Amino acid sequence: MEQPRIVIVGGGFGGLAAAKALRNTPAQVILIDRTNHHLFQPLLYQVATAVLAPGQIATPIRNILRKQKNCTVILGEVTGVDKERKCVLFSDADRQGVPVHYDYLILASGATHSYFGHNEFEEFAPGMKSLADAVSSRNRILQAFEEAEAEEDPSRHRDLLTFVLIGAGPTGVEMAGALAILIRSTLKSEFRRVDPAHARIVLLDMAPRVLTPFSEDLSEAAKRRLEKLGVEVRLGHSVDRIDADGVVVAGERIVSKTVIWTAGVAPSPAGKWLNVEIDRAGRVRIQHDLSVPEHPEVFVVGDTAAFEQDGKPLPGVAQVAMQQGRYAGKLIHSRITGHKAPAPFRYFDKGTMAVVGKNFAVLQSHQIRLSGFGAWLAWAAVHLQFLATSSLRLTVFLQWVWTYFTGQRGSRLIVTHHGPQPAKAAEDTSRKPAVA
Ligand SMILES: Cc1cc2nc3c(=O)[nH]c(=O)nc-3n(C[C@H](O)[C@H](O)[C@H](O)COP(=O)(O)OP(=O)(O)OC[C@H]3O[C@@H](n4cnc5c(N)ncnc54)[C@H](O)[C@@H]3O)c2cc1C
Numbered sequence: 041m042e043q044p045r046i047v048i049v050g051g052g053f054g055g056l057a058a059a060k061a062l063r064n065t066p067a068q069v070i071l072i073d074r075t076n077h078h079l080f081q082p083l084l085y086q087v088a089t090a091v092l093a094p095g096q097i098a099t100p101i102r103n104i105l106r107k108q109k110n111c112t113v114i115l116g117e118v119t120g121v122d123k124e125r126k127c128v129l130f131s132d133a134d135r136q137g138v139p140v141h142y143d144y145l146i147l148a149s150g151a152t153h154s155y156f157g158h159n160e161f162e163e164f165a166p167g168m169k170s171l172a173d174a175v176s177s178r179n180r181i182l183q184a185f186e187e188a189e190a191e192e193d194p195s196r197h198r199d200l201l202t203f204v205l206i207g208a209g210p211t212g213v214e215m216a217g218a219l220a221i222l223i224r225s226t227l228k229s230e231f232r233r234v235d236p237a238h239a240r241i242v243l244l245d246m247a248p249r250v251l252t253p254f255s256e257d258l259s260e261a262a263k264r265r266l267e268k269l270g271v272e273v274r275l276g277h278s279v280d281r282i283d284a285d286g287v288v289v290a291g292e293r294i295v296s297k298t299v300i301w302t303a304g305v306a307p308s309p310a311g312k313w314l315n316v317e318i319d320r321a322g323r324v325r326i327q328h329d330l331s332v333p334e335h336p337e338v339f340v341v342g343d344t345a346a347f348e349q350d351g352k353p354l355p356g357v358a359q360v361a362m363q364q365g366r367y368a369g370k371l372i373h374s375r376i377t378g379h380k381a382p383a384p385f386r387y388f389d390k391g392t393m394a395v396v397g398k399n400f401a402v403l404q405s406h407q408i409r410l411s412g413f414g415a416w417l418a419w420a421a422v423h424l425q426f427l428a429t430s431s432l433r434l435t436v437f438l439q440w441v442w443t444y445f446t447g448q449r450g451s452r453l454i455v456t457h458h459g460p461q462p463a464k465a466a467e468d469t470s471r472k473p474a475v476a
Pocket residue numbers: 049050051052053054055072073074075077078079081082083084085116117118119148149150151168169210211308341342343344356357358359361393
């Protein structure tokens with residue numbers, strides 16, 4: 041008899057945990073992702089600030105699952121789900137809407153940026169969700185220093201070296217801290233016309249405090265630390281405008297060539313694919329076994345799912361996605377093998393952390409609240425532990441030790457494409473004088 045087929049969409053934290061939980065299941069597991077790699081998003085800001093290289097926070101999904109013989113990995117972009125025919129539709133480089141049949145489906149397609157209805161901001165303030173986003177931010181940051189060094193008019197240096205981060209949640213705070221260290225230590229002695237130490241970092245948020253998921257005392261500690269590092273923290277006002285010249289906030293223009301969006305997220309379109317009930321943010325409302333109402337064979341996990349526990353929605357963090365992915369995998373395993381189903385899903389909160397520059401982090405876990413060096417060590421240990429492979433853990437650890445003692449960063453490269461551009465090449469040809 042043919043084995044049942046389980047399709048997983050997304051090889052992020054949720055999808056990968058689900059695939060691993062199914063390793064001993066007598067089933068065909070098909071994991072579809074639009075990228076070929078599992079990305080450790082919590083360290084994206086370290087790629088953007090040149091501490092780590094892209095390959096140190098991402099691993100090919102098929103490499104992680106190479107020993108799992110029942111799992112096939114497909115590179116493709118899922119574009120829809122046909123619940124009646126039990127098919128996922130995906131597109132790849134040369135085919136559109138390819139159907140893949142499923143007996144069980146796990147959607148773990150994550151989230152993307154949200155510009156809170158101002159999609160026009162994206163052109164001037166790119167977000168940070170993918171590896172390409174982080175490399176693009178790194179290019180922009182390093183390029184700003186190069187442009188300032190090439191600029192002979194010192195009155196322009198300040199504007200070129202003003203960096204604005206919008207969103208003072210964990211990503212914005214961590215990025216601001218890392219940028220401050222990059223500017224004040226790593227780049228310090230390498231420029232002649234500009235003093236990187238005079239660069240300005242502005243962190244904006246409409247919330248009244250930084251790191252709102254943390255307690256007030258920890259957010260205050262993080263804010264003080266940022267200010268000590270020279271970051272200007274401006275809270276309580278939403279951004280009115282972002283354009284090629286910078287940002288307008290509370291009626292004031294901040295001139296900047298480098299604006300980075302570190303604010304909201306929006307879930308993947310899984311709710312639209314399934315045509316089921318979603319919450320206000322667009323996440324799929326799921327039941328206590330993580331399945332979609334009236335479809336016990338369809339599960340949604342991680343950032344794209346809305347799950348309430350004790351009357352509160354679970355946050356969009358890696359731990360939730362991993363625990364949900366693992367649960368969905370185990371539940372499907374129990375159904376296929378005829379074992380007892382696990383009890384309804386319950387999230388176990390292991391705590392939250394955010395790092396602010398060197399030697400300082402904040403940590404909150406139930407009644408425990410820590411800030412400073414101890415929390416920073418815990419942050420480093422936990423992040424190393426959750427990297428996908430031992431080789432990443434080793435290289436990241438060595439890089440961190442090197443950076444800690446020398447101030448040198450791992451990957452300070454501006455990587456841009458200088459190949460021929462077809463449209464331009466055609467234009468240039470048309471301008472060539474005709475040869476008689
Ligand atoms: C910059 C940043 C920093 C963060 N820091 C932390 C932190 O410090 N601690 C923490 O706990 N959490 C952090 N998070 C949140 C955490 O990364 C997410 O909660 C977690 O990744 C959610 O897991 P997921 O499996 O739902 O989605 P993801 O891990 O995002 O995985 C989704 C996967 O689906 C794939 N996919 C999406 N759409 C499609 C499609 N149409 N077709 C095929 N594949 C698709 C994507 O390529 C991706 O591989 C951070 C997030 C970001 C962006």
